[in-house]
Amino acid sequence: xxxxNARNPYKDLDGKRNVTGSNINYYRTKKEYSVQQLSxxxxxxxxxxxxxxxxxxxxxxxxxxxxxxxxxxEVLDITPNxxxxxxxxxxxxxxxx
Numbered sequence: 001x002x003x004x005n006a007r008n009p010y011k012d013l014d015g016k017r018n019v020t021g022s023n024i025n026y027y028r029t030k031k032e033y034s035v036q037q038l039s040x041x042x043x044x045x046x047x048x049x050x051x052x053x054x055x056x057x058x059x060x061x062x063x064x065x066x067x068x069x070x071x072x073x074e075v076l077d078i079t080p081n082x083x084x085x086x087x088x089x090x091x092x093x094x095x096x097x
Contacts, residue, residue: 016060019087020069025058027076027083038075047071 013019028038035058039051049068056062064072066080073080081088 013060017063018057018060020064020083021058021060023083023086024054024064024072024076027078028058031076033076038072041075042071045071045075 028035033041035051035054039049039054042049042054047068049071053062057064057068069080069083073083
């Protein structure tokens with residue numbers, strides 16, 4: 001139970017439902033994939049994630065599951081850690097404060 005004084009590392013999400021959306025967008029555009037191309041590649045991998053869902057993930061309006069994150073990272077030829085690194089760094093800084 002919270003005592004009201006505990007720091008909330010999730011407060012900095014600004015209402016977003018995931019911490020990886022902007023990184024997914026960054027790596028997707030770095031690979032020069034459109035949202036549709038990413039969706040097509042994910043579908044070929046066996047993950048039925050449509051263009052609209054990817055848009056919602058990238059904009060922070062939709063959560064992303066662990067298996068979706070792993071598949072997205074695989075298609076973008078990066079690791080899930082690459083998508084989480086910025087927030088992991090934030091959590092470590094919060095822990096040390």
